[in-house]
Amino acid sequence: MPSPERSAQIGALYQEMILDHYRRPRNKGDLANAEQTVVMKNPLCGDEIAVHVSFDGDTISDVRFSGRGCSISQASASMMTQLVKGKPLSEIEHIRTRFREMVMGDQAAGEDASLGSARALGGVSQFPARVKCALLAWNALQTAMTAHAE
Amino acid sequence: MSWKADFPLLVRNPGLHYVDSAATSQKPTVVLDAIRNFYETANANPHRGAYALSVAATDAYDDARQLLARFLGVADADALIFTRGTTESLNLVATSWGRSNLAAGDEIVVTAMDHHANFVPWQQLAISIGAKLRICELTADGRIDLHSLASLLNRKTRVVAFNHVSNALGTINPVGEIVRMVRDHTAAIIVCDGAQAVPHMTVKFDDLDVDFYAFSGHKMCGPMGIGGLIGRRALFDSMPPYQTGGDMVEFVHDDVTTWNALPHKFEAGTPNAAGAVGLAAAAAYLSAIGMENVLRHEQALVAEASERLAAIEGITIYGPSSADRSGVVSFTLDDVHPHDLATILDGDGVCIRAGNHCAQPLMRRLDVSATARASFYVYNDTSDIDALIEGVLKSKEIFGHAVA
Structure with missing residues (x-):
């Protein structure tokens, strides 16, 4: 239902940084010689994201994404690539967990500095129908990391 | 004029603009x-x-x-x-x-x-x-x-x-x-x-x-x-x-x-x-309303909505001219994803459908992953179109700021 509070939440969701990542996505495109490529689809909206990952020992040496989707899924993927590139897998796993907690409504997680600029997506927790969009790329990354470990 | 007063959910929520009747209709008393x-x-x-x-x-x-x-x-x-x-x-x-x-x-x-x-x-x-x-x-x-x-x-x-x-x-x-x-x-x-x-x-x-x-x-x-x-x-x-x-x-x-x-x-x-x-x-x-009145009411609304949407730069409307359509208008706005549109409209109480409408073969042929859809019924009136248009313009403004 409409209310001033809801308007503020919409404003927080569609803040400048998110729209900037939507319009000018970072690390978008294919990754030559990627070790893992994971495709995730959201059948509700027909969106599709592919996450391409290269590993160097226990770190992600490079990560890119391709596909199309809404501003939330695209911005989330773009921020994710910036955040995890060059980091050790154990640290990435912590970030991924905290990100998930944040969009599910955990306020402390939303203030965790390890999430960097991805904290801008904290407002998604107010929109249960959109949480899946924010998690699409992160779920793909998790699948890639699991496949790498095996 | 409309038959809104017959529908308790709409009477109880005067700020709500329900334009998703192709998904499911509201229920009269x-x-x-x-x-x-x-x-x-x-x-x-x-x-x-x-x-x-x-x-x-x-x-x-x-x-x-x-x-x-x-x-x-x-x-x-x-x-x-x-x-x-x-x-x-x-x-x-x-x-x-x-x-x-x-x-x-x-x-x-x-x-x-x-x-x-x-x-x-x-x-x-x-x-x-x-x-x-x-x-x-x-x-x-x-x-x-x-x-x-x-x-x-x-x-x-x-x-x-x-x-x-x-x-x-x-x-x-x-x-x-x-x-x-x-x-x-x-x-x-x-x-x-x-x-x-x-x-x-x-x-x-x-x-x-x-x-x-x-x-x-x-x-x-x-x-x-x-x-x-x-x-x-x-x-x-x-x-x-x-x-x-x-x-x-x-x-x-x-x-x-x-x-x-x-x-x-x-x-x-x-x-x-x-x-x-x-x-x-x-x-x-x-x-009791008369099915010919139902269709006439919807087509008048869909004609007005289509005309006002089409006047907004960046809007694409799918489907035939409104004379050969029931009360449905399917559209997209520039590169604003229909789900983003639906979220922003929801903030103003406007309920539209965004997605593939259980018609993925059709979406492939339209070369879109999703559209936004407004669908009208007996309880809708011009105020619902006003809210829809206002929400679309607001979405355009929010996303317009980020144009590179």
């Missing part, structure tokens, strides 16, 4: 009262008890069928089977008629604008028996391409399935013309998905000359979980049951069973009698 009245005055298991209360339940259920048969122009009321809705109705035909009549090499024709409920059952049937699924393509403005249809019809065609009105585009399809083409060139059965037609326009089954016609109650002011399948008695009689159990049997021997007469043969188990009573109340409600 008369329908809610009819359901409650059934449970308060006639609740027992129909067709079971010898006692008066069970007879009252049976009568209420039978009366509902008679009323709906009159509403839908069905002289043979027992050939109107109550189901859970359009999806179950279409699965019933594909499973029961399809599995006992089709063989490898036969052809089934569906259209690129069909809802998954009238696409996937035929696709899966074709896969399981080795039949061929053929897809009728569309014109650029979202109509069934009759040339494409003509090229698909031959003596191997056993089923032609299409929707009366497209849920995603609102296109009103020329049933008479399609039926003539199919009858002229094939001996196929014709299966029509009426889910988006029955709520919005006059539908008389006996005049359509189709073999099966499916519809849902919840899109026509009725409750969820009730709908129907109308068919020709001769076809129903020749088909095996879809589900077996209580009520649909005649004699159960240790080794074999014989089937009850229509409509019971296809209504296994305790029926949704309260749902049927609610659906009949919905049909009576729409009849």
